[in-house]
Amino acid sequence: MATASENHIRRTILDVTRHLLVQNGISNLSMRMISRKVGCSVGTIYFYFRNKDALVHSLIEEGFELLISIMEQTYQTHHDTLERLKALCVDYIQFGLKNPEYYEIMFMLNPERMERYPAEKYRRARHTLELISETLAEATREKVLNVKEPYQSAHLIWTFMHGLVSLLLARRIDARLDQQGLIDSAIEKIALMFR
Amino acid sequence: MATASENHIRRTILDVTRHLLVQNGISNLSMRMISRKVGCSVGTIYFYFRNKDALVHSLIEEGFELLISIMEQTYQTHHDTLERLKALCVDYIQFGLKNPEYYEIMFMLNPERMERYPAEKYRRARHTLELISETLAEATREKVLNVKEPYQSAHLIWTFMHGLVSLLLARRIDARLDQQGLIDSAIEKIALMFR
Amino acid sequence: MATASENHIRRTILDVTRHLLVQNGISNLSMRMISRKVGCSVGTIYFYFRNKDALVHSLIEEGFELLISIMEQTYQTHHDTLERLKALCVDYIQFGLKNPEYYEIMFMLNPERMERYPAEKYRRARHTLELISETLAEATREKVLNVKEPYQSAHLIWTFMHGLVSLLLARRIDARLDQQGLIDSAIEKIALMFR
Amino acid sequence: MATASENHIRRTILDVTRHLLVQNGISNLSMRMISRKVGCSVGTIYFYFRNKDALVHSLIEEGFELLISIMEQTYQTHHDTLERLKALCVDYIQFGLKNPEYYEIMFMLNPERMERYPAEKYRRARHTLELISETLAEATREKVLNVKEPYQSAHLIWTFMHGLVSLLLARRIDARLDQQGLIDSAIEKIALMFR
DNA sequence: TATGAATGAGCATTCATTCAT
């Protein structure tokens, strides 16, 4: 069927691009190389994606879809608010470490430097913040935590996690440190910050 | 003076490069553009710097020199350990926000992807961590804080600050939030994490 | 015809390159100049040839194909061995003088200095030597000539002819000498050497 | 003394250039690299030599001086004409193999491709031809050989030797052949050609 | 749908040469 094969190539292009992103980073990503690895012509990529940025944006969208679905699921299944908060943090950090290609384009890009900058693509990050923010608010209502400005506090948690993930991905953290230990401590401290 | 005029172009090249770095990011930095903005030929840049990497390395070194000198100064002038810790954090964050070009090449690069960027250049980042680590240890000795693993904890503080700085620089933080308020809260939370 | 027009530019690139090779020599051959003379962009050349070396390799191959086909034809159509030997020599010398561009890249390069020029390309030169060598052996069997080491002797003949061709091409031979007379004498002497 | 130090640097430049010629060939010879190896500035080279070609021309002159002095010496000390002929050939071949850098610029260049072409530089090659030519004439007078056109015949000998030397220098000769054996055979054949 | 062909601007780097000092 036409639609099926259409989707198949499109899917392959996206997957190949993701793999190339992990290997070479976004600044070394080239349409030529993608087409070579996919086994199609450059023109074909332009049939499915308006241009290079549009291709990357599709991946960004996919990434957010994935991250948000994971965190939503956690949000709905954890009823102990403190546990839920921790679980949401674990989700975010694990997502970043397991999907470096998504993480790089979702959070380690300066959107203003992407020539065709669709602000709303990047703004989806806020939904994850809202899940955390809402959890902080609920915990405060339950008097488990004491958070005055949940949305700002959610940002603090996010920046903490982002710093951790991005420095780990870039291998800038002293290799002599136990990585998992560092992550566990981070999660623990996050809870501590709002006691 | 001969020496001054001798170094004048070299200095201009470095400064122009810094400006271009803020505007376009390192992946869009080109020797041609630098020479155009400096008003000299490309060859002239190669007279002062062996190649593009050497030029960027010089800036990385300058950046670390600057950051370290600032933090060392703070380290020596603040005798109250808790105040010193906060001041060091303020230093780091302010340095990043005021010198986005330095910050980008010092902390936002993935050295593994730039094979020709010598790891030891980046390892100078550790000196800043040691200043924080030592302060945590001292505060623990004074029983002002309770830090079991000062070096790991310094890393946690660093990741927190790095996340904050890098997301602010990339303008990924919700613009409706008060930026200074966020920074102040972050610093406050850092102290809280180790009570 | 589709195939013909498809190959048209490729063919033009090869031909232009050959002309430039005669005029300027290989060390002054540039992709830019080729594209300028062809009337296409540099990129187009890279569409047909992986890089500059690949383009030159194609010409080297063409040259050997041409020379070998000429000499094979002569080898098969001349049954008098002494005549065959002379005809093979005439073939070689005429080929060199008529196709200076091919001759230069086939025989006047130092493969060791062009690391990327694969040795096996040049080894095809040996086939021409084998035709001469075999003819010498046959003439010896027929007692027309007396050649103890045909392969070594073929090399001697080759070096003689190569010296003649390359000095003629470089216009190093005294212009007051009759060029054709010189060539004829050379051929005559070659036969004499093995009496 | 001024003159002495002047000559010293000039000498060093010439020697360094010769070494670089053996290593990289004339097409990879750069003023920058010469100055780096000499330990002086590029400007200094231009003080002693008008330009790059002038520097190479000086070496060409030196090379001819050397080769001619060797062959003149042989010419004067060998009284048996046939022996003298062979000795002159050995001189030429040995000179080429022992001084590849000189040989390349003296005989393997297309002078017309050197932008500033001083024909008389290259014409000195004729003096070596005259020594051979005169020897052939003398041998003919002595009825040891039978050479009708000594000058043309000297050219034939030259082309033979040049082919041998240049292919050996470029390592184009089948490595399985005994190099010295090939040279010896060549010299032997040269005498045979004019019996 | 998909491709092959083409472009033009861009890249980092090297070069021979000049010239004031």
Add this chain to the structure above:
DNA sequence: GATGAATGAATGCTCATTCAT
């Protein structure tokens, strides 16, 4: 005598993109 500084043109090559077919 010798240098340090500068230039402008050139090098091979890659890129995102376009478009007729």
